[in-house]
Structures are given as C-alpha cells and as structure tokens.
Amino acid sequence: MKCDVIITITLKEGMLNPEAEAIQRAIAHLGYTTDRLATADQFRFTLDAEDKKQAEEIARSICERLLANPVIHTYTIEVI
Amino acid sequence: MRAAVIQFGGSNCDRDVVHVIEEVCGADADLIWYKDGLTRSYDAIILPGGFSYGDYLRAGAIAARTPIMADIIRAAEKGCLVLGICNGAQIAAESGLIPGVFTINAYPKFLCRPAYLRVENTTSPFTRLYSEGEVVRFPIAHKEGRYIIPEEELGRLEREKRIAFRFCDEAGNVTRSTNPNGATGNITGVLSERENVLVMMPHPERAAEEILGSADGKKIFDSMIAYVEES
Numbered sequence: 001m002k003c004d005v006i007i008t009i010t011l012k013e014g015m016l017n018p019e020a021e022a023i024q025r026a027i028a029h030l031g032y033t034t035d036r037l038a039t040a041d042q043f044r045f046t047l048d049a050e051d052k053k054q055a056e057e058i059a060r061s062i063c064e065r066l067l068a069n070p071v072i073h074t075y076t077i078e079v080i
Numbered sequence: 081m082r083a084a085v086i087q088f089g090g091s092n093c094d095r096d097v098v099h100v101i102e103e104v105c106g107a108d109a110d111l112i113w114y115k116d117g118l119t120r121s122y123d124a125i126i127l128p129g130g131f132s133y134g135d136y137l138r139a140g141a142i143a144a145r146t147p148i149m150a151d152i153i154r155a156a157e158k159g160c161l162v163l164g165i166c167n168g169a170q171i172a173a174e175s176g177l178i179p180g181v182f183t184i185n186a187y188p189k190f191l192c193r194p195a196y197l198r199v200e201n202t203t204s205p206f207t208r209l210y211s212e213g214e215v216v217r218f219p220i221a222h223k224e225g226r227y228i229i230p231e232e233e234l235g236r237l238e239r240e241k242r243i244a245f246r247f248c249d250e251a252g253n254v255t256r257s258t259n260p261n262g263a264t265g266n267i268t269g270v271l272s273e274r275e276n277v278l279v280m281m282p283h284p285e286r287a288a289e290e291i292l293g294s295a296d297g298k299k300i301f302d303s304m305i306a307y308v309e310e311s
Contacts (some may be wrong), residue, residue: 018184072228
C-alpha cells in the first residue's frame with residue numbers, strides 16, 4: 001500500500017539554536033514579543049509498505065541513517 | 081607518501097591540498113572523483129574543504145552517505161591516515177569516523193579569518209612535529225563549525241588525549257572569548273581512537289607557505305609524510 005509519511009526533525013531540548021534566536025530577534029523588530037521560539041525541518045514523502053507499521057519502520061530507518069543526527073536531533077514520524 | 085584527495089561535487093579546497101602535498105611537501109597526491117571510488121590503496125586520504133552537496137540537510141551529511149565513504153571507512157579501519165579539513169571534517173563526523181558533530185556557529189554567520197590554535201596532542205601521525213602547547217595560526221572559513229559532543233564522550237576524548245587543537249589567543253590562552261564558533265571546550269581538531277583519523281575545521285593547506293601569512297599548517301602534512309615513511 002502507498003503510505004504518506006511526515007517526518008519532523010527538531011533539536012534536542014536544551015540545544016543552542018542560533019537560527020531560532022535570530023528569527024526571534026527579527027520578530028521583535030516587527031514589534032511582537034515571542035517566547036520559546038523553535039525551528040524544525042519537515043520531510044514529506046510517499047512510500048510502498050505492507051502496512052502502516054512497516055512504513056513507520058522504514059521511516060525510522062531513514063531518520064536514523066540520514067535525516068537526523070542523533071547527537072543533536074530528535075524526530076517524530078507520522079504515517080497517514 | 082601517496083595520498084588520495086577526494087573531490088565531491090562542491091569541494092573547493094581539493095587542488096590546494098594537492099598543491100601543498102606535491103609542490104610544497106614533495107609527496108604524491110591523486111585527485112579522486114568520488115564516483116570513481118578508490119581503485120588502489122593509499123597511505124593517506126584527504127577529505128578537503130568546500131560545500132559538498134551545497135550543505136543540504138546538514139553540512140557533510142549527504143557526502144557522508146556516498147559509496148566512496150564506505151571505502152574510506154574500511155581503509156581507516158586498516159590504519160590508513162584520513163584527514164578531514166573543514167567540510168571534510170563535517171563529512172567525517174557525519175560518517176562516524178569520529179564522535180560528535182559540527183553544527184551551526186553560535187553566532188550564525190560565516191567566519192572567514194585567521195585563528196590561533198593550541199596544539200593539544202603531539203603523538204598522532206598528524207601532529208608529531210608540533211610541540212605540546214605550541215600556538216599555531218590557521219585560517220578558518222565556516223558557518224557550521226561548532227563542535228558538539230555529549231558530555232560522557234567528551235570525557236573519554238580528553239582522557240584519551242584525542243583533542244588535537246583548541247581555539248586560543250596568541251599566547252595560548254583557551255577562553256570563552258577566544259572561541260569563534262562556540263565549540264564545546266574550544267575544540268576544533270579531533271582524533272579517532274587509533275589516532276589515524278584527524279578532523280579539523282581550520283585549514284592547514286591555506287597556511288603551508290610563508291607567502292600566505294603562515295606556514296604552521298605544513299607540519300601536519302610533514303608529520304603525515306614522516307609517519308608513513310617510518311612505518
């Protein structure tokens with residue numbers, strides 16, 4: 001079956017995120033105050049799998065082997 | 081010494097490294113296009129600087145998953161010297177040749193300027209011609225050079241004297257203010273467990289001739305040549 005997969009990669013809690021800090025400063029320049037701004041990378045793709053469970057396993061393998069770096073990242077997988 | 085200098089799409093320091101090895105140090109170097117693979121054995125493999133795959137995903141992440149890297153990891157396991165410079169360091173870290181990762185600088189801009197480094201290890205095949213605590217000056221040119229490593233692995237690196245270089249000032253003081261990119265412990269050069277892999281963000285090949293303002297980097301290549309000739 002065709003499965004749509006959404007993977008979201010974020011920095012681990014407590015990791016310095018200079019990009020988020022710069023964006024937060026830019027938002028402040030617009031006159032808005034924000035708190036706890038975070039950024040994430042999202043990947044969406046379709047893959048062939050026997051079922052949703054297998055699709056999730058494949059997606060997990062793709063995360064572990066390429067999309068995320070376990071030193072700094074965590075990830076979530078959503079199979080639709 | 082015969083070295084392979086690996087060219088990925090987007091490498092841009094490959095010819096500089098070949099120039100230093102051949103013209104400055106008098107050894108041999110072959111430029112190898114990554115798709116051609118390693119067709120013979122080498123004493124040393126250099127992963128040069130640049131912007132492989134446009135730094136897509138994370139700097140070095142995509143080049144680290146190319147088939148030639150599997151050959152390079154196997155060669156490193158057999159004791160071949162592997163030197164990763166700048167983008168090459170990012171590729172080597174992403175491929176697991178050393179622990180940790182190089183990620184976006186604490187202040188997220190591209191840094192291109194000379195930096196002072198303190199030599200922390202003088203036993204490796206790359207650093208044996210330096211003296212401990214020696215201060216050297218190499219250019220840095222990176223935006224993703226902040227070295228991050230989990231606390232427990234950092235302790236192991238320090239115990240095993242696998243930190244090769246730390247950012248410092250002209251007098252060798254390693255402080256927060258001498259850390260241009262926010263790297264853990266000012267670290268910018270890391271050795272593998274067997275010391276036959278060195279990764280570093282600064283560019284020794286851009287500091288190998290006095291006409292370039294510093295010849296401090298030549299000792300890395302001379303160290304490698306001396307090591308290979310002895311072994």
